[in-house]
Amino acid sequence: MMNAPVGGAKHQLLPSCSILALLAALALPMQAQAGGTRAGSTISNTASASFDTGAGTTTIDSNQVDLLVDELLDVTVDSSNPADVPTTPGATGQVLTFSVTNNGNGVENFVLSTIANAGGDNYDPVVTQIYIDNGDGVFDAGTDTLYTPGANDPELDPDESVTVFVVATTPGAVVDGNRGIVSLVAAAVTGTGAPGTSFAGQGEGGGDAVVGSTGADGTDAGAFIVSAATVTLVKSAVVTNPLGTADPIPGATITYTIVATVAGSGSVSGLAITDNIPADTSYVPGSITLGGSGLSDAVDADAGDYNGTRINVALGTVAGGQTRTVTFQTIIE
Ligand SMILES: [Ca+2]
Ligand SMILES: [Ca+2]
Ligand SMILES: [Ca+2]
Ligand SMILES: [Ca+2]
Structure with a gap:
């Protein structure tokens, strides 16, 4: 910037057009930014002195001092998932969301990495991938940008943020309630280090780049929580016969009871109970019940059917902590 010295007592009465020009000149560097005055700005200052030698007031100006504003390197990472993100054993494409903000005063690229093996969790x-959001805040592998370190490190202006998606696979061996933490790390490409570390001439606008209070890198953690369910199936039989005893003799009726118990914090979907009619017995038509209510043998709107060889009851999605009880009857031939 080769501005002529301005200010001083002789310019106290500026014409209005000069005031406008001065306001325009001040507008850019006076922008309020969290990162402070933009790197590469020049801060100019001239002192003046007035004195009277007896022949009237004289004003003199000092030389002008110009200071080039250095670039402060600062960045923060924040998890956008206030609660743990549910996942299931073996699930792929599980997403944690973060925001990366340039808190410095110059444009800067940030290299991204993850830490998934820190302690304090269960797995x-x-x-598998990191994606840079296209601006809508929603993860879509088709429209967001796959991140490759060193190739497309996000470039952020001062105060600018970008949404980053970390995509992960949940190991198959985890169990209900397990927690897995992933941290995203963003580091200034120009350099990181102890606050005050300076990289000569590498700041925006030709000044130095100086590591700020964040160390020019930032990190935050997100976590997955395994929300799984298990199903146990218990079957029992009660026999009644025309003699009024419980002996399984020909002509006796067997009432089978099947109890499906779902446990865990998650749920199962597509749960169905099937049971083949045993040899040497015949199915009692219309005997299927679910939760004590009768179901028709036909394939129809209700959950049960009998196809000539087996009964089937479709239970759909069942959440952990719930049970389903199915009964049906056969007669010993
Ligand atoms: Ca920079
Ligand atoms: Ca871990
Ligand atoms: Ca998106
Ligand atoms: Ca039916």
Whole structure:
């Protein structure tokens, strides 16, 4: 910037057009930014002195001092998932969301990495990809940008943020309630280090780049929580016969009871109970019940059917902590 010295007592009465020009000149560097005055700005200052030698007031100006504003390197990472993100054993494409903000005063690129093997949890999620959001805040592998370190490190202006998606696979061996933490790390490409570390001439606008209070890198953690369910199936039989005893003799009726118990914090879907009619017995038509209510043998709107060889009851999605009880009857031939 080769501005002529301005200010001083002789310019106290500026014409209005000069005021406008001065306001325009001040507008850019006076923008309020969290990162402060933009790197590469020049801060100019001239002192003046007035004195009277007896022949009237004289004003003199000092030389002008110009200071080039250095670039402060600062970045923060924040998890956008306030609660743990539910996952299931073996699930792929599980997403944690973060925001990366340039808190410095110059444009800067940030290299991204993840840490998935820190302690304090139950398992290590397997990070498969990092994506840069296209601006809508929603993860879509088709429209967001796959991140490759060194190739498309996000470039952020001062105060600018970008949404980053970390995609992971949940190991198959995890169990209900397990927690897995993944941290995203963003580091200034120009350099990181102890606050005050300076990279000569590498700041925006030709000044130095100086590591700020964040160390020019930032990190935050997100976590997955395994929300799984298990199903146990218990079957029992009660026999009644025309003699009024419980002996399984020909002509006796067998009432089978099947109890499906779903446990865990998650749910199962597509749960169905099937039971083949045993040899040497015949199915009692219309005997299927679910939760004590009768179901028709036909394939129809209700959950049960009998196809000539087996009964089937479709239970659909069942959440952990619930049970379903199915009964049907056969007669010993
Ligand atoms: Ca920079
Ligand atoms: Ca871990
Ligand atoms: Ca998106
Ligand atoms: Ca039916």
